[in-house]
Amino acid sequence: MQDTVLLAKHGFLGLTSERAVTKALWILAFAVLTSIGARIEIPHQPVPYTMQTFFVLLAGAMLGKRNGFYSMGVYLLAGLAGLPVFSGAGFGLARILGPTGGYLLAFPIAAFVVGYLVPLRSNFGWVLASMIVGLLIIFTFGTIQLNFVYTHDWNAAFSAGFLIFSWWDAVKLLAAATIAWQYWRIISKNQKIDRL
Numbered sequence: 001m002q003d004t005v006l007l008a009k010h011g012f013l014g015l016t017s018e019r020a021v022t023k024a025l026w027i028l029a030f031a032v033l034t035s036i037g038a039r040i041e042i043p044h045q046p047v048p049y050t051m052q053t054f055f056v057l058l059a060g061a062m063l064g065k066r067n068g069f070y071s072m073g074v075y076l077l078a079g080l081a082g083l084p085v086f087s088g089a090g091f092g093l094a095r096i097l098g099p100t101g102g103y104l105l106a107f108p109i110a111a112f113v114v115g116y117l118v119p120l121r122s123n124f125g126w127v128l129a130s131m132i133v134g135l136l137i138i139f140t141f142g143t144i145q146l147n148f149v150y151t152h153d154w155n156a157a158f159s160a161g162f163l164i165f166s167w168w169d170a171v172k173l174l175a176a177a178t179i180a181w182q183y184w185r186i187i188s189k190n191q192k193i194d195r196l
Helices: 002-010 020-039 052-063 065-080 093-097 101-120 124-151 154-161 163-195
Strands: none
Touching: 020 052, 020 065, 052 065, 052 101, 052 124, 052 163, 065 093, 065 101, 093 101, 101 124, 124 154, 124 163, 154 163
């Protein structure tokens, strides 16, 4: 239980240092990884398959709720500032307001929720369930915006923006949960050793 409290306080990476530079580098690193994930793309209309959500989930689980949120906020701000960090080397406000904008806007929220939930219990099933909640947030925001700006049909939006991702995101979800869980176990063991 004490390990869980420490993780909830310091984030899943165990960033106990008060050095702002260290935290900023981790935040920036996950923003960069998410932009790389956007480049790993299988073209599909209206929403492509990418690796972005893999890094969104890991950002929340490994950085914690606050820094995970900040990391995805930095990612969105980079795209709004004109850096080609979105899928298809996209950028700008038009991308945020377009068919895929709902997914992008959900990234910080999903990272925050995953970062909040993961430390509450110390088992793989909970990590997996927390990440499923994060994905549902992303899919819900994405599907809502997809309907309003593209399909104008809830059934079509749900089919094109939610159901179509099930197999791809199941693979990413399992991989992210496994990495986060293994990392959590390492951090937990190291904390126990430090206290001996």
